[in-house]
Amino acid sequence: MLINCVAYQEGRKVADIARHDIRSYLGRPGGFVWVALSDPSDDELIEMQEEFDLHPLAVEDARHGHQRPKLEEYGDELFMVLHMIESTGDELHVGEVSIFVGPNFVLSVRSRAERGFHDVRARCEREPELLRHGSGYVLYALMDAVVDRYFPLIDALETELEQIEGRIFSPKASARANIEALYWVKQKLMTLKHAAGPLLEATGKLYGGRVPQACTGLGEYYRDIYDHLIRANQSIDSLRDMVLTAIQVSLATITIGESEVTKRLAAYAALVAVPTLIAGVYGMNFEHMPELRWEFGYPFSIWLMVILDSILFWRFRRAGWL
Structure with a gap:
């Protein structure tokens, strides 16, 4: 389903355009087109492939989904996959966003995820001096939004872990129930680790040394995302160690009992x-x-x-x- 199709010129929004008008705006100097899709059909992906001349392998990955977070280069185009983690009750739901980036376009394909990027688009449009960097800045804004959404989940798991730790030495608490709760926390942490861990390597390719053409001049912004990912991964690793320690303590209390x-x-x-x-x-x-x-x-x-x-x-x- 098409969410947005907008043309930008010199960092400012020009107009919402129809899909058949995309090609006419791609040739304009200093401009780019940003298209957002959500759970698209095969026909919609094929249409976008023809409009933007996307690589078939990247389109196939976006169509099938369930990809590992990664960054791939196809000539002067980039293809990035990010995991979108959303909390649904006591479980974490894993969605994906596949981002195609070229010198004059950005195509984001969201799959199995409820929350969109309306706030990201509004943020970019409020900062025309940064949006003037073009498609590379849009990629940064999307990555930054996805990574920042990991931190509330990490904080929630930390709070949940502290509550379980408080019950470990309670005489009324069930040791089996504590171990089961700790195991579920460990599973959620692994879900976050699978999302944040691979992004470190991918983000490292976007600043310092040779960088893709679309990301030129934005090294400090991508370095900021890299710093956030380091902090997220360190927090996840620390919580995993705490979970393992808590499981060992719970088993020790059973043995003592x-x-x-x-x-x-x-x-x-x-x-x-x-x-x-x-x-x-x-x-x-x-x-x-x-x-x-x-x-x-x-x-x-x-x-x-x-x-x-x-x-x-x-x-x-x-x-x-x-």
Whole structure:
């Protein structure tokens, strides 16, 4: 579906144009055309391929989707794939935006993503002195918007992790539930890592040394995106380490709990074993057992059981076993 098709001249919007008028605006000096599509049909992609003379391999990647974030060069044209991560309830939904950039055009193809780039277009149109750089600045603005949308998700996962950590040592919390929650956080972090990690290499090609023609003169802007990606990746890696540590701590609490149960069972078994031993001795059918005919034999054996069990109970309670 076509979202926008706008022509720009010297950094300022000229007009919203029809698709069949695109080619007439491409030849104008100092101008470019910015087209935005959302979940386009094959016919729409073929039409854009013919209007902008796009490389067939890049168009095929955009059509099939599910690509790894990357940057590819086809002559003086660029093809970039970005992952758009959106939160839907407790899950993260992964969409894509494929961006075709040429000297006089930008084509963004959004797939499986709800949030668009209306705010990015409005921002660019408010800054004509920067938009005068042409299609390279539009690519920067789109990349910057996508990367900046990662940070609220990272902050939300950090808050979720802190809440789970607070429950780890709570006696009412289930250790199994904590481990399951930590595992889901780890999965979400991997989703973000798969989106932000590959972009480091791709963004590094857009500043310093040889850069594509469309990105000339915008090195400091792409370096800013690179810095943001480094910060995002460092945050993701730190959270992953914290998740792994929290999982290990949760498993350790389970082991400690099992050890406590084992100690209690051993203590109760010892308390039962003492009277059982005494009763077993006097339950043997031997003739010559002096205590059997003693007047105080029965109360003596009962008090002996009580005293020995009391001593054991005191020792176990002092050791923390009971």
